[in-house]
Amino acid sequence: MRTLRLLADEQRQVSREEQQLLARWSGWGAVAEIFDEQRSGWTREREQLRELLDERAYAAARRTTINAHYTDPTYVQAIWRAVQDLGFQDGLVLEPGAGAGTFIGLAPPGAQMTGVELDPTTAAIAQALYPDATIRAESFAQSPYRAGHFDAVVGNVPFAGVRLHDPRHNRGGHSLHNHCIIKSLALTRPGGIVAVLSSRYTLDAQNPAARREMNALGDLIGAVRLPSGAHQRAAATNVVTDLLLLRRREPNTTPTSIAWEQAPTVELGGARERLNGYYLEHPQHVLGRLAITSGQYAAPSLTVQADARALPEALTEALSEITTRAWRNGQAMSARGSAPAADRAALAPATGLWDGRRERCGGVWPRDPCRVSLRSRI
Numbered sequence: 001m002r003t004l005r006l007l008a009d010e011q012r013q014v015s016r017e018e019q020q021l022l023a024r025w026s027g028w029g030a031v032a033e034i035f036d037e038q039r040s041g042w043t044r045e046r047e048q049l050r051e052l053l054d055e056r057a058y059a060a061a062r063r064t065t066i067n068a069h070y071t072d073p074t075y076v077q078a079i080w081r082a083v084q085d086l087g088f089q090d091g092l093v094l095e096p097g098a099g100a101g102t103f104i105g106l107a108p109p110g111a112q113m114t115g116v117e118l119d120p121t122t123a124a125i126a127q128a129l130y131p132d133a134t135i136r137a138e139s140f141a142q143s144p145y146r147a148g149h150f151d152a153v154v155g156n157v158p159f160a161g162v163r164l165h166d167p168r169h170n171r172g173g174h175s176l177h178n179h180c181i182i183k184s185l186a187l188t189r190p191g192g193i194v195a196v197l198s199s200r201y202t203l204d205a206q207n208p209a210a211r212r213e214m215n216a217l218g219d220l221i222g223a224v225r226l227p228s229g230a231h232q233r234a235a236a237t238n239v240v241t242d243l244l245l246l247r248r249r250e251p252n253t254t255p256t257s258i259a260w261e262q263a264p265t266v267e268l269g270g271a272r273e274r275l276n277g278y279y280l281e282h283p284q285h286v287l288g289r290l291a292i293t294s295g296q297y298a299a300p301s302l303t304v305q306a307d308a309r310a311l312p313e314a315l316t317e318a319l320s321e322i323t324t325r326a327w328r329n330g331q332a333m334s335a336r337g338s339a340p341a342a343d344r345a346a347l348a349p350a351t352g353l354w355d356g357r358r359e360r361c362g363g364v365w366p367r368d369p370c371r372v373s374l375r376s377r378i
C-alpha cells in the first residue's frame with residue numbers, strides 16, 4: 001500500500017524493485033481476518049490499513065475478501081494453452097475480475113489485455129505490474145463495452161451469491177459468477193472463446209436458468225472439473241471448480257447441445273448430489289473421484305479426490321482431447337467477421353433456487369458468505 005501511495009504521489013513509472021514487491025500481492029482473500037472487528041489480534045494492521053486506504057478503497061477491500069483468491073499459474077498457463085490450441089493468435093482479450101493480473105502476466109504476445117477489477121488497490125497493483133494492459137477499476141457490472149467487442153475472455157470469475165444491478169446483462173438476476181460468464185459471452189464476438197474457471201455451482205446448480213442464458217449465447221466446447229485441492233497452494237481453499245471453454249455462437253445458429261443445461265441428481269456413496277449432464281456424458285473430464293465428504297464443521301459436500309501431483313498432466317490431457325474434438329466439430333475459434341454479435345439472447349429469469357445457495361453460511365468459498373447481502377447493489 002505504501003509503495004502504491006508513493007507511486008501516486010510521485011507520479012512516476014514503477015521501478016523493477018517495486019514491481020517485484022507488488023508482484024507478491026496475494027489479494028484481500030488471504031487476509032480477510034483484518035476486516036473482522038471482533039478479532040483483537042489484528043487491531044494494529046486494521047488501523048494501519050485505515051490510514052493507508054480511503055473510505056472507498058477500504059470498503060472495496062473488505063468487500064472483495066470473499067472472492068479475492070488468485071489462480072495458480074499452472075492453471076493459468078494451461079488455460080492460455082487451450083485458448084491458443086483453439087486458434088487464438090492475437091486480438092482483444094478481457095479478464096473480468098482480474099485480481100493482480102496473473103492471466104495478463106502470462107498472456108501470449110498477441111493478446112491485448114483489458115482487466116476489470118472491483119478493488120481499486122488491487123487494480124492499481126495490476127496496472128503497475130502490467131503498464132501495457134488496460135486496467136479498469138470498476139465493477140464488471142458497470143463495464144460499458146459493446147456486444148462482441150472482445151475476441152476472447154479468460155479468467156477465474158468472482159464467486160458470490162450477490163446479484164448485481166446490470167439492466168443490460170443481468171436482467172435474469174443471476175448471481176455474480178454466472179452474471180460474469182453471461183456478460184463475458186455477450187461481450188465476445190461470434191466465433192470467439194470464453195475460457196474461465198468458476199465454482200462448480202455454475203454447472204451443478206439445480207436451477208438451469210443461468211446455463212440456459214449462457215447456452216443461448218455460446219456453445220460449451222468442453223469443461224474440466226478440477227480436484228478439491230487444486231487451489232490449495234495458491235488460494236488456500238478446497239472449493240471445487242470447473243474450467244469452462246465456451247465458443248460465442250454466430251447469429252441465427254442453434255446450440256450444439258442442451259445436455260449441459262441440466263444437472264440431474266446422481267447417487268454417490270449412498271448420498272444424492274447434483275451433477276451436470278456434461279459430466280454424465282464426459283466422466284473422464286472430472287479429474288478425480290467424486291465423493292461426498294463432511295469436514296469437522298462443514299456440512300457434507302461434493303469433493304473430487306485426486307493426487308494433486310498428477311493434476312498438471314491430467315489437465316493437459318483433458319484439454320488436449322477437448323481442443324482436438326473442437327477442431328473436428330467446427331467449434332474452434334474463427335476469424336473475426338464483419339457481422340455484429342447478436343445483441344442479446346433469450347432471457348431466462350432466475351426464479352426459484354439461486355445458484356450457489358448451498359455455499360452460504362458454512363461453505364469453504366466464499367470464506368464468510370453470511371456477510372454477503374442478497375440485496376447488494378453497485
Ligand SMILES: C[S@@+](CC[C@H](N)C(=O)[O-])C[C@H]1O[C@@H](n2cnc3c(N)ncnc32)[C@H](O)[C@@H]1O
Nearest residue numbers: 064068069070071097098099118139140156158
Ligand atoms: C477469484 S479472483 C480471480 C483473480 C484473477 N482473475 C486470478 O485468476 O488470479 C476474482 C477477482 O474478482 C474481483 N471482483 C469481485 N467482484 C467483482 C466485480 N463485481 N467486478 C470486478 N471484479 C470483481 C475480486 O476482487 C478478485 O480479484
